Amino acid sequence: MAPFELVAPATPEEAVASLRTGPPGSTAVVAGGTDLLLDIEHGRADPARVVSLRRLPWRTLDWNGPVLTVGSTLPLRSLELDPDVRRRHPGLFEAVHAVGSVALRHRATLGGNLGRAAPVSDLVPILLALDAEVELLGPDGTRTIPVDAFVTASRRTAIGPHELIRAVRFPEARPSAYRWQRVRPANDISQIAVAVAFSPTAARWSVAIGGVPPRPVRLPDVAAALGPGAPGDERLRRAAERVGPSVAPVTDRRASVEYRRHLAGTLFARAVRAALPAPPAEGR
């Protein structure tokens, strides 16, 4: 491991400008560092320069009517402990709570999780289900793109070489839930994780699943099968049956492909039930 040069710009403009220094690909951006430092430790990353975002004024959490905007460097623990987030975005609370441990979440950030785009991210599925958008800051100003278009593959995103993640925006509060299965509850990777959310304005469900390569994906057909409101038991059962065949998990040391398909349907049904505040309105 070669020592790198560490810079901590004081303003967003300086931070963006600092990305232009040095040959392309030689600079890494760090927020909390919980993922990047692990890669450096294991020799998977060897940046010549590291730009730390710690001095930027982006540790923010703002509500504007129904819209929640989370600054990219806000520690996950602050998001988790916010009572309005827990009430209005229960699935987001559950997903954040699932990341690492308390000590890790005091450093780890939403922007970092998204920017690193780990295939097993516990946050990307709920961001997909909540139709979250990423606000990027570059030399020419800001642009906003949906998370679904931002995360392109395992460890790959649509971010430009001179852009930073400034914030993540959630368009509306939704009944939502996140359910996962692991060997160990903390500091482990989910074998399968399912995020569901119901949009009251659009009267539709959205469903996303993690633990399937190369990245968490939406399951629009499964979501449509839930119908326009609270599904009854029969409708939920039929939708759950579609989950396993809709995904392409793999066998690895954490779980077999068969177990993952089984988990997908089971966790999906549990997540939908958890997201429903009242007993199902529709009959069998």
Added chain:
Amino acid sequence: MTAGLALHVNGRATTVPEVPADERLLDTLRWRLGLKGTKEGCRTGDCGACTVLVDGASVLSCLTLAHDVAGGHVTTVEDGDDPDLARVRATFARAGALQCGYCTPGFVVALAGLLKERGRDAPADELLDGLQGNLCRCTGYAAIVRAVRGLAREAP
């Protein structure tokens, strides 16, 4: 690239010369400041043995760049003045909540951090949930859980 690092450690203003840019807070504490109470377990953020407080919040010092906490207040298990640490240490000692002791500083510091963050009367279940990131390879969890429950019962 190295640079001087100014920070507060256990209440004392401290300046550490020539700290490499890629140095972890864990190594600064152990090898430059001689504070060996903070342990290196896995060095990959899995075990919690290296937990310290930065500005009162628990962090994994193995995954924290020393320079990223410049100007901050770092608290390790050695801090003799912190009332939450003192209370947790006493409770662990009373409950015999250790076997080999290697994970103990991490547990003690993480728990003191939870008391600061969630209040000294935080429910035991919340404290135990918050300790899920700390591993005891001796599997001596029963006494640790007993200590945490005792701590919650005697909450002021």
